[in-house]
Amino acid sequence: MWILDRVRSPAPERVLAAATGVVAAAVVLGVGQFVAAFLDRAAGPLLAVGSAVVDHTPAPVREFAIDTFGTGDKTALIVGMCVVIAVLAAVAGLLERPRRPWGSVLFVAFGIVGVVAATTRAGAGVAWFLPTVVGVAAGVAVLRAGTGRLAAPRPPRVPGARTDRRTVLLGLTGAGAGAVLAGVVGTVLDHLLNDVGRDRSGFAVPPATRSLDPPGATGDAPAGFITPPSDFYRIDTALRPPQLTAERWSLRIHGMVDREVRVDMAMLRAMPAVEKTVTLTCVSNEVGGDLIGNARWIGYPLRDLLAMAGPSGDADMVLSTSDDGFTAGTPLQALTDDRGALLAVGMDGQPLPVEHGYPARMVVPGLYGYVSATKWVVSLEVTRFDRATAYWTQRGWAEKGPIKTGSRIDVPRSGDTVGRGRVTVAGVAWAQGRGINGVQIRVDDGPWQAATMLAPDMLDAWRLWRWTWDASPGDHTLTVRAFDGDGRQQSAIVAPPIPDGASGLHSVDVTVT
Ligand SMILES: Nc1nc2c(c(=O)[nH]1)N[C@H]1C(S)=C(S)[C@@H](COP(=O)(O)O)O[C@H]1N2
Ligand SMILES: [Mo]
Numbered sequence: 349m350w351i352l353d354r355v356r357s358p359a360p361e362r363v364l365a366a367a368t369g370v371v372a373a374a375v376v377l378g379v380g381q382f383v384a385a386f387l388d389r390a391a392g393p394l395l396a397v398g399s400a401v402v403d404h405t406p407a408p409v410r411e412f413a414i415d416t417f418g419t420g421d422k423t424a425l426i427v428g429m430c431v432v433i434a435v436l437a438a439v440a441g442l443l444e445r446p447r448r449p450w451g452s453v454l455f456v457a458f459g460i461v462g463v464v465a466a467t468t469r470a471g472a473g474v475a476w477f478l479p480t481v482v483g484v485a486a487g488v489a490v491l492r493a494g495t496g497r498l499a500a501p502r503p504p505r506v507p508g509a510r511t512d513r514r515t516v517l518l519g520l521t522g523a524g525a526g527a528v529l530a531g532v533v534g535t536v537l538d539h540l541l542n543d544v545g546r547d548r549s550g551f552a553v554p555p556a557t558r559s560l561d562p563p564g565a566t567g568d569a570p571a572g573f574i575t576p577p578s579d580f581y582r583i584d585t586a587l588r589p590p591q592l593t594a595e596r597w598s599l600r601i602h603g604m605v606d607r608e609v610r611v612d613m614a615m616l617r618a619m620p621a622v623e624k625t626v627t628l629t630c631v632s633n634e635v636g637g638d639l640i641g642n643a644r645w646i647g648y649p650l651r652d653l654l655a656m657a658g659p660s661g662d663a664d665m666v667l668s669t670s671d672d673g674f675t676a677g678t679p680l681q682a683l684t685d686d687r688g689a690l691l692a693v694g695m696d697g698q699p700l701p702v703e704h705g706y707p708a709r710m711v712v713p714g715l716y717g718y719v720s721a722t723k724w725v726v727s728l729e730v731t732r733f734d735r736a737t738a739y740w741t742q743r744g745w746a747e748k749g750p751i752k753t754g755s756r757i758d759v760p761r762s763g764d765t766v767g768r769g770r771v772t773v774a775g776v777a778w779a780q781g782r783g784i785n786g787v788q789i790r791v792d793d794g795p796w797q798a799a800t801m802l803a804p805d806m807l808d809a810w811r812l813w814r815w816t817w818d819a820s821p822g823d824h825t826l827t828v829r830a831f832d833g834d835g836r837q838q839s840a841i842v843a844p845p846i847p848d849g850a851s852g853l854h855s856v857d858v859t860v861t
Contacts (some may be wrong), residue, residue, distance in 0.1 A: 364494075364517065367438075367441065368498070369440040371524045372487040372488070373455075373487060374523075375487045375527040375530075376459075376480075376483040376484055376486065377392075377393060377394050377483065377527070378528060378530035379530050380394070380480055380483030381394070382479075382534035382537070383478055390469055391479050392466075392534075393465075394429065395587050395588060396465040396469060398425055398429055399469060399586075399672075400464075400468075407846055410743075418581075440454040446495075451491055451495065452492060455487055463477045469672075469673065470670075470671075470673025490519075494516050494519060498516055544591040553698065553699055556646050561624060572776075572812060573802075573803065573812055574643060574644060575642050575643060577704070579641070580695075580704065581630065582704065583632065584674065584703075585739070589706075591702070597726070598726065599691070599726060599728065602729055604659060604663040605657035605730050606658030607657060608657065609653075609657045611653060616691075616693070619648055619652070621648060621694075622690070623644060623645070624644070624645055624713070624808070625642065625645075625809040626642070626643065626711050626780070627640060627778050627780055628642075629751050631716040631848065632845045633850060634850050635754070636856075637756075640756075640778070644695070645695060647694065653691060653728075654666070654683060662732065663731060664680050664681070664733055665677050665680055665733045666678050666680050666729065666730055666731070667731050669729070676721070677741060682714070682715060687712070687713045687781060691710060700723075705722075708724075709721065709724065713780050713807075715780075718740040719738065749848060749849065751779070752848075753778070753836070754779075754830065754838060755777035755813075755854060756776055756828070756854050757773060757789075757826055758776065762858070768860050769818065770816055770819075771819045771860070773814070774814040775812075775828060776810040777813060778810035779830065779838075780807070781808060782834055783805040783807040783811075784830055785833055785835055788828070789815045789817075790829075791826055822860055823860075824859075838851075839851040840852060
């Protein structure tokens, strides 16, 4: 049994053979990263395959990943992939024989996966196969050279065998160092050549000529009303955010329109910019979760941009596409009615952070992000729900995603211990588009009691509330519920995020001493 050859070979050789496979895989990734720096970081084998994995992740697995790792889901994926690759590469090292190069075959097979993943990505260039091909060629060379030495004839033990182990070890150290160097140089080059950070620093956010917020509501906001960009949740399918300069960016408006238009930054700059406070919410946000954030967005009414193209009366959906291929399907109505849907270029007075869509993204009040908030948006296709399906709808989420009324207790936290007497209970409540009329708190199974609203209702932004609790010693559960602007009570029915958003009441358990 040839497969058992290596398993029967001396332990140090087995370890060296496995290590050769791992180092060879590192060479593939390092060299791939280096070559990708000259094309696009998304063309490298690791990111290309990672993105393909993201796109093919079933809905429940995605929910699990977001639940477990939150915004760190991408790091978790990359680390997980590296572990899997290392294991497979070790197996490839054990399998490789000079005349039965099964390890190399495995490498080439994964190379094909990498090439397919890279060349089928949205916006892939013709040369995107190169990083993987060059990387795999270098990796296979290392694999063959290393395992070839280990295949020195035995038994009988020849005196040279030990020397060969040392040669292999030295060679592996060199190849490993080379792989790391290629990866590091590739990453640095990529930053120098492709990073959009400098472009962003030079981007002048247009001054807002008017506010779309309800009149009288834009006074001094209480602390915590605006989510600092560093705390703002980030959810997207991009392992590395697209690097689009303001100059290179443009937005094509096409499909069922009278005339196709292409909007660029210069055209936007000639239009009056507006400002609006909108709370974004992710459909994956669990009851009590933090996949929600509030910002003051600056941008241009999507209604005006769409009007330039003249949408057909038969259309009912706009399929927006990101530079990286993500799509969202938004009711045309939501982009043309009075709610103030924006093509945003600024967030809290700054250019959009790169992870939040620089240079331009959509912000549509009242709809979950997956059906509306396309970042790095480059195309708006006016179409119909019976003709087009967007990214998450293809993966099991609902076609339409209006945000459900929700509320959250932020202080105290579950598990906190507080002193008896006056305890401040505070949090947020939201019902974008309808606004929040009131919030009530209940201690254990007691009566519902009205909380105080900290600022006037802004309709599309969350409302901060506070309630003072006269706490008695013991273990207690605090529960919150909100009433929207139509007086409708937040649903207490417990539902998971899939397919159209979680519901249920948030509660925290606290100990009073
Ligand atoms: N290009 C792109 N835009 C996207 C997404 C994405 O995966 N890719 N995710 C959407 C989802 S699901 C949400 S909840 C919001 C999150 O926006 P944020 O990361 O700025 O908070 O972006 C939306 N826009
Ligand atoms: Mo989301």
